[in-house]
Amino acid sequence: MDTASRTEALSQRLADSGLRSTPQREVVYDVLLKKRDHPTADEVFARVKPELPTISLATVYNCLETLVACDLVRAVNIERGPTRYCPNLRPHAHFHDVKTGRTHDIDLPPEVLEKVQAVLPKGYKPSSIEITFRGSAGAPVDATGKSTS
Amino acid sequence: MDTASRTEALSQRLADSGLRSTPQREVVYDVLLKKRDHPTADEVFARVKPELPTISLATVYNCLETLVACDLVRAVNIERGPTRYCPNLRPHAHFHDVKTGRTHDIDLPPEVLEKVQAVLPKGYKPSSIEITFRGSAGAPVDATGKSTS
């Protein structure tokens, strides 16, 4: 999807919620889509500034909040510290690499989601499920199950 | 397990890490075990004070950090806001009720854990897995899948 059609999709979602499409909201959203490394509000601010030099941090917070409210972006709180933002709308888990501090997405097949939901008592219907792994990404594991790194 | 043997277990764990058992650490741990409602540091502080009126908030933070480091307590960050603390060491998920703001534990059977781990690429070995549900606890769901509450 190119920038024009992304903008289109964004405007549509915003309109659905009775909100306006603004340059700030568009650029914040584009920045999230462009580099999907779960940036903090500060990082988004830094990336948006070259494009919109007069934008304020408060606006970045406002835009992020709006995008989350429109279900275009997920707010991610993996550990104490700044909230991070993720424009991936597909069901996915997060792998948080404790060595690098980086987090990446891992697609969740529907059958895994179902299996997880099944642990809930009958009748419980969660509105969302978060799954987060913590560890050293790619650390090979030997036959004894001990990490070799 | 009574308080005496809990204290015993705590001392042991602390000693294993080269740390001392102190009244502050004991009371903080007891408070967590007694009411397992995932309290914040502030809430722990308030519950510990009657027992140890001179304790400081900084000490509560220190004790909690120590207990987490000794693997006796888990720090839980479900959403933006204060970290919460959980002395449940069994594999479990969290159900966060958005109406009441309360969070409760849901045991995770080993086969579900395995199924979830299986989404990771070969060789990845997570050191921990967090699963969090969000929703209205106990909201009955009718045949159409719509919540009736």
Added chain:
DNA sequence: TTTCTATTTAGAATAGTTCTAATTCTCACT
């Protein structure tokens, strides 16, 4: 154009946590 409301903005305020430096405690050794 004028008006009305949404949005943005800068800076102040707040919440939660961590840091600092001084004190107190505890243990090991005499």
Added chain:
DNA sequence: AGTGAGAATTAGAACTATTCTAAATAGAAA
């Protein structure tokens, strides 16, 4: 029992991330 070293506690200052506030701006609608 007395002493010295390191561990733990304490109060308050500092810090980080976020939210709030009030004024300025921008856009749509009349």
